[in-house]
Amino acid sequence: MLRIFTILLTIFILMNGGETLGQRFMLNKIYFEGMILTNQKEINTTGLETFPGLVNDSLYFIRSIDGGKDYELVKAASKTKDGWKGLEKLNEELNSPYFEGPFSVDKNSGVFYFTRSGYNKKKIYRQNGKQKDSVIVHLEIFEWNSAKKTKSKKVNLPVDNYSFCDPAVSPNGEYMVFSSDVAGGFGKRDLYMVRRDGENWVGIVNLGKEINSGENDGFPFFASNEILIYASNREGGIGGFDLYFATFENGIWSKPVLLPKPVNSPYDDLGFIVSSNGYEGYLASNRPGGKGEDDIYKWTSAQPLWQERIEEKRLVEKEVDIDVFVFEKLTLLPFPEAEVKITPLNITVQDIHLDDPSVNIMNVDTSGSMYLKWNNIPDEKTTITILTDDKGRKNIKLYSGQYYKIEVNCDICEPEIIFYKPAIHGSQLNLALQPVTSEEEESEDKKDIVEMDKSVTSGAVFVMENIYYLYDSDKIINKGENDLDILAVKMEENQDIVVLLEAHTDSRGSDLYNLDLSMRRANTAKNYLIRKGIEEERIRTKGLGESRLRNHCKNGVICTEEDHRFNRRTEVIVLPEE
Helix, strand or coil, X not given: CCCCEEEEEEECCCXXXXXXXXXXXXXXXXXXXXCEEEECCCCCCCCCEEEEEEECCEEEEEEEHHHCCCEEXXXXXXXXXXXEEEEEECCCCCCCCCCEEEEEECCCCCEEEEEEEEEEEEEEECCCCCEEEEEEEEEEEEEEXXXXXXXXXXXXXXXXXXXXXXXXXCCCCXXXXXXXXXXXXXXXXXXXXXXXXXXXXXXXEECCCCCCCCCEEEEEEECCCCEEEEEECCCCCCCCCEEEEEEEECCEECCCEECCCCCCCCCCEEEEEECCCCCEEEEEECCCCCCCCCEEEEEECCCCCEEECCCHHHHHHCEEEEEEEEEECCCCCECCCCEEEEEEECCCHHHCCCCCCCEEEEEECCCCCEEEEEEECCCHHHCEEEECCCCCEEEEEEECCCEEEEEEECCCECCEEEEECHHHHCCEEEEEECECCCHHHHHHHHHHHHCCCCCCCCCCEEEECCCCECCCCCCECHHHCHHHHHHHHHHHHCCCCCEEEEEECCCCCCHHHHHHHXXXXXXXXXXXXXXXXXXXXXXXXXXXXXXXXXXXXCCCCCCCHHHHHHHCEEEXXXXXXX
């Protein structure tokens, strides 16, 4: 008899803790975090050097003239192994007596599109009756054909009497994105897009309230026809102006994603560009350690920062070897002859539609993640059953792009059900089982902290399993504060006890970041005890990061969230009396 099977499915709207349904590109966060930034000291000055751009492998950028408030477009003269050096003045068609700003080059035609200030004068009168000239400044987008050496001219956009600046032309030359204060936007300056129609740009469109904010959004750059990078000083960033990226596919813009450190800093970061090879590029920042206001930095990465997804159909049709390993959660001892049932599910992320009667929206959290409950009827006729060997292992073949329901049953463990897709979760299927414990055994387990009294010897270690932290956070999940409450009571009853709180993280994130995170977690637990009335001098803290993992979930190993959470713990060590 068929039964209704309910899956709690998490679909991320943002890429990499965020991904939009059907998006073809995703961010390689690990390579962003591992990139190297190098200050281009030979071309940076005490003034401002910003908005870099690559034209035929030559570096162009905007700089302040003699450290003042006028700006011009220049070209770096030569490239050495240590970076760029020297300057070349450019054609007067690119540099006027006024302000020149961010630019872009159409790779197909060689046409420069750049920001230039426009000036209009009018007469105003002060209260004393004296007349004075007032200058109204509008930013405008100009173009100059470097191949034909024509005169620069203003680009005719389908709206008048507003400022237009920061042009970015897509690699295929079909679209231009720019920033403007056109009325009816979402913030102070919004991003807009026009499309090419012969010699004209037509159809101005606001990129929408997801891309734009209530503040300033600008300085765009097309990393590809589908990937746009831009800067915004909206709330929720790291510093002043922060860098974001979004994708443009099938006429739809994805929700923007804040680029990781070290690209973004607590200061202004903008002008991010990517070279044609995808492994390097440039950005501008006024972060500490530079030579002036904004400096230009070169970035290099071990791998391209974005990767294209493999088509779902190709993944579904591809068979891959899967290593199944069934083991006991706490001891990591293998479960021999464990029965594992594997049922293919008729589901792909792209096939889920919110108007499907089998799909219910459970929640949409503040990070943009949408939680869906999907009711599906698996075809039990397609279920295969395997038995692990005496080492708890079994090698099988599954389709890479197929979702599977995995069930494990044994006489001495709790039933385990997970949902697995090789293309997402990898070729190692780890199944951690929780042994069944009697009420008497559970009672014994709780004695670790509950029975802590004066007879406890120094050096005793108590693992507080019921303090849980959110991933990438030092915030304690509410249900996990019980162990700290018990510890506070026992420390109040035993005034001689001095404890060391050692906090641990899982392996995700860099070693240095996890060390800092664990220290913050330890201090969070300490502050909780202090609020409960425990003297501060009786509580020591130590953060150990990911240095003492309790299971196999080290760097590079794909694990379930539950397995990762098993490593996020706080241990109590009773210190000797001083």
